Amino acid sequence: MAAAHYYIWKRVVRDTTRPGRGRRVGTVAVVFLLLLVVGALGLQRAGGFGRVVAWPGFLWLAGVFYLTVLLGLLEVPRLVLLRRARRGRVPATVGAPHTTPGVTPDTAVDAGEVPPDPVPEAPEVDEGRRLFLARSLAVAGGVAAAGIVTYGATRALGDPVVKRVPVTLGKLDPRLSGYRIAVVSDIHLGPLLGRSHTERIVRMINEQQVDLVAIVGDLVDGSVEELGEAAAPLRDLVSTHGSFFVTGNHEYYSGAEQWIAEVERLGVNALRNERLTIERAGATFDLAGVNDVNGASFDDAPDFARALDGRDTSTPVVLLAHQPVQVREAAGHGVDLQLSGHTHGGQMFPFHLAVGLQQPVRSGLETIDGTQVYTSNGAGFWGPPVRVGAPPDISVVELRHNFAGR
Known part of the structure; x- marks a missing residue:
């Protein structure tokens, strides 16, 4: 359960927020939900209070399962979209002029010094674009998980x-x-x-x-x-x-x-x-x-x-x-x-x-x-x-x- 909640926190909270109050609130919420599941499992026979905890706790237990599965399946499109987002972005160091003091590209050969080739850096995804992608996938996984759990609850509680x-x-x-x-x-x-x-x-x-x-x-x-x-x-x-x-x-x-x-x-x-x-x-x-x-x-x-x-x-x-x-x-x-x-x-x-x-x-x-x-x-x-x-x-x-x- 702890591992599943950590994964959900990583994809739904950390990836979708910048450092600050929003991330802190999301972290507290995930910790609370983990404790809710533990409470439902441990207090299900504790009378009235146990029943109060059991309903949201066990419903969230199903939500944890399906949200983890769906987010896992979304890892593939997530990686593909991030890779595409990096294409076409040229790092600042690629093609930069030679800056060794006293040596220019024209005099380097005469001086017996060959300037090193510039080392390209991996293209970075724009922060706004990364947040949009993470939030879109988190919403998609959350909506799908909520839909499955709602459907499953109507079947379980029906005739x-x-x-x-x-x-x-x-x-x-x-x-x-x-x-x-x-x-x-x-x-x-x-x-x-x-x-x-x-x-x-x-x-x-x-x-x-x-x-x-x-x-x-x-x-x-x-x-x-x-x-x-x-x-x-x-x-x-x-x-x-x-x-x-x-x-x-x-x-x-x-x-x-x-x-x-x-x-x-x-x-x-x-x-x-x-x-x-x-x-x-x-x-x-x-x-x-x-x-x-x-x-x-x-x-x-x-x-x-x-x-x-x-x-x-x-x-x-x-x-x-x-x-x-x-x-x-x-x-x-x-x-x-x-x-x-x-x-x-x-x-x-x-x-x-x-x-x-x-x-x-x-x-x-x-x-x-x-x-x-x-x-x-x-x-x-x-x-x-x-x-x-x-x-x-x-x-x-x-x-x-x-x-x-x-």
């Missing part, structure tokens, strides 16, 4: 997109074809998202009239004491076979045991390395859930064997697991479909490119080692209230029988 995802399972009984599971992940209740966010998600899920609701981790960023009221609308979820929950990594930073007790109090069933049977019209499939991989640091590790061993392998199993990377182990236990979140779909382009360094799937439906895994973009956000290229979503996964294979 999630409802996605309909058909998934064919080879072992699914025809009587279960059309079974619908609402998948929601990464709600991230916290300093920026509260009760109204939960109410909106519950309303949108209930409108889909699904058979089952799966909340696949990262529900909260804070304790039950801080956010219990924000999570309360979960009690209003309506579906044929109920609502289910597995832990994400952020639950372990927020008091996982307390939150598991709280969601169960609200009527949402926590699956902790557990499996149960879902039945409709005499046909069944298994629903299982495993803890997040970060639970290992809190004596609550995922246990695939406990959740999946001993089941009837002639029926399909749908696994709830927060991180897509867990599909590697799930495939070894014969899981047919894994439902995940965690990635936020990258949240802010071009962070999409970094997701693949840790996770096998960024967003959508993929097949990994013979197991299908669906990854939701999530319904909330972490950090900046900004989404670019990865809109929030609630996914309705529809299980389908492979009639063509009968």
Whole structure:
């Protein structure tokens, strides 16, 4: 953050001003913005004051990212324009008369002395022209960054997109074809998202009239004491076979045991390395859930064997697991479909490119080692209230029988 702010100061403050009051004011402003980001990160769970700092701090965090990227891209035209501005300007020393005392160009040869060639100096850019160029590029980068952040904020804070995802399972009984599971992940209740966010998600899920609701981790960023009221609308979820929950990594930073007790109090069933049977019209499939991989640091590790061993392998199993990377182990236990979140779909382009360094799937439906895994973009956000290229979503996964294979 310090390096990014120094770069922004260099291009937006130092290059665009002359020494004096304006530069001092700009320097103080950049230092203040750096402290604002640090405060947002450090005080996001500090109650009312933390929320006051979080909103501008996290918005500026997104601004820092995009402004740094855009100014970096503008370095190329900046160098080209500066080079062109130097052309045609002749330095004062080029072509100046020989000034060695007592020796003139006409007598130098006769005296056995050859006058040195004048050394040309690099052409300089006129100060006014340099300032105009620096200010133009700073304004261009600032306006573009502000536009991107504003667009991203409207996407992040707006209604999630409802996605309909058909998934064919080879072992699914025809009587279960059309079974619908609402998948929601990464709600991230916290300093920026509260009760109204939960109410909106519950309303949108209930409108889909699904058979089952799966909340696949990262529900909260804070304790039950801080956010219990924000999570309360979960009690209003309506579906044929109920609502289910597995832990994400952020639950372990927020008091996982307390939150598991709280969601169960609200009527949402926590699956902790557990499996149960879902039945409709005499046909069944298994629903299982495993803890997040970060639970290992809190004596609550995922246990695939406990959740999946001993089941009837002639029926399909749908696994709830927060991180897509867990599909590697799930495939070894014969899981047919894994439902995940965690990635936020990258949240802010071009962070999409970094997701693949840790996770096998960024967003959508993929097949990994013979197991299908669906990854939701999530319904909330972490950090900046900004989404670019990865809109929030609630996914309705529809299980389908492979009639063509009968």
